Amino acid sequence: MSLPWWLPAGGALALVTGVVGGALLALALAAPGLDLADNLGDAYLWRVVWFTLLQATLSTLLSVALAIPVARALARRRFPGRGLLLRLFSLSLVIPVIVAIFGIVAVHGRTGWVNDSLALLGLGRIHYLYGLSGILIGHAFFNMPFVARILLQALETVPPETWRVASQFGLKSRDLFRLIEWPALRTVLPGVAGLVFMLCFTSFAVVLTLGGGPKATTLEVAVYQALRFDFDLGRAVTLALVQLLLCGAIVLAVLQLAVPSTTPLTEGRLYDRPDRGGAVGLTVDGAALVLTLFLVVLPLVAVALAGFNPRAFEVLGRGALWRAVGQSLTIAVSAGTLALLLGAALLVSSRRLRHRLGRPAAAGRLELSASLILVVPPFVLATGLFVLLRHVADVFALGMPLVILVNALMALPFVVRFLGGPMMEEAQRHDRLCQSLGIAGWQRLRLIEWPGLRRAVALALAVAATLSLGDLGVIALFGSQDFATLPLLLYQAMAGFRMAEAAVIATLLSLLCLALFLVIEGGLGGLGRRSDA
DSSP, rough: OOOHHHHHHHHHHHHHEEEHHHHHHHHHHHHHGHHHHHTOOOOHHHHHHHHHHHHHHHHHHHHHHHHHHHHHHHHOOTTTTTTHHHHHHHHHHHHHHHHHEEEEEEEEHHTHHHHHHHHHHTTOOOOOOOSHHHHHHHHHHHHHHHHHHHHHHHHTTHHHHHHHHHHTTTTOOOHHHHIIIHHHHHHHHHHHHHHHHHHHHTTHHHHHHHHHHHGGGOOOHHHHHHHSOOOOOOHHHHHHHHHHHHHHOOOOHHHOOOOOOOOOOOOOOOOOOSSSSSSHHHHHHHHHHHHHIIIIIIIHHHHHHHHHTTTHHHHHHHHHHHHHHHHHHHHHHHHHHHHHHHHHHHHHHHHHHTTTTHHHHHHHHHHHTTTGGGGOOHHHHHHHHHHHHHHTTTTTHHHHHHHHHHHHHHHHHHHHHHHHHHHHHHHHHHHHHHHHHTTOHHHIIIIIIHHHHHHHHHHHHHHHHHHHTOOTHHHHHHSSSSSSOHHHHHHHHHTTHHHHHHHHHHHHHHHHHHHHHHHHHIIIGGGGGGGOO
């Protein structure tokens, strides 16, 4: 006898709602006794809000403005290394933020590659990294490749017949963009720009490390500073509540902006476009690709090269480093597994609703519930848990389970996205057969669905675990001398300007993330079976 359709999702939502609701309730209950009116009248709060909105807006505009010519160049050019460049674009999504920041500092910092090159040319060193400019560089590193990949997919949906007709009429590049490319980009651009704005609005590690001081403080960083350095609970709660309200409004706006495209995907081949030739087009595309190398590839190369320095053996011989490795892996695997279980529970109920009960709208709302966790930024959630538990337990003694729990909730939307499609496809293929044969539960998973789901499960778990392994946000609040992860050690080394030590930790963290991703995806997903797919 199978379980009721609502039971798996009910259990998952009970945990998510209990944690999120408890944290938000703690913030709400703390608010009346903290004189919110006085805190809301603080000029500091509104300076922080203004800068948060400003940097998110500028970061989004910069990322999109750079991504459009890069996507156009990749759509109409084939060159050696194009596939590798696209893989590096994908790597920027899972590389630990603090590792990428180290690479950015190695390239753009006071003693970085750019300033060293200027010094060799007899020019003065320029200090442009820290502050708003540094935040924009960091956000462009992460978001421009993501936007460019989405826009490239949109451009590849243009039917080949369209390009043939454009060639017959001899359309120029600007006409092709206005009449063909822009309509394709317009379907995805508002939604992806809204998502990038949301990511920049809640950015923590980039602002904390590259902000350069109190003038470049966002709401997320201000909450952290209020709790860890000032222990000003009233200011922390006020900032958290303001951020929660703003994030809710932004998420609703993003959902309104997102317009799904119904254009079928093409083969992605390079068709005979009339604007492939010509000096102007080649120059523009070449400049876009060179800028991409400078912005995205050089920091990754810097991380790879910097780790091999004379202090490597000294740093690698420290017991604290390997304790951090063990704690990082424990958090990553535990958070990834918990996120996978929660996501699978939601999807099991969702597909029962969709395929057996004929209620696709309700199934869609159930799947959307996993993404609503994005309304609550991780630092707001962590602040609520801090307020909730501080009177009943030693919050820092509970650091590891709290970090695991928050990281799992933050990874839940990614799990649902990677696993949702394959699970619905398996249901379409096998649901009637399983019903007729009375196969359900564990036997159905093991005998019928696992061969088709193992790669999706492996990818979802690998992404969730890797994101948790590289997270700095929550551990920065709950970390202590006895409880530290590699991202926290890396941040501490960079904050102390111990760059040789930071380079070793950054390289180790990068290799660990890559190894964890490959082990999970290859071992659980079965690399040897890829040819079957």
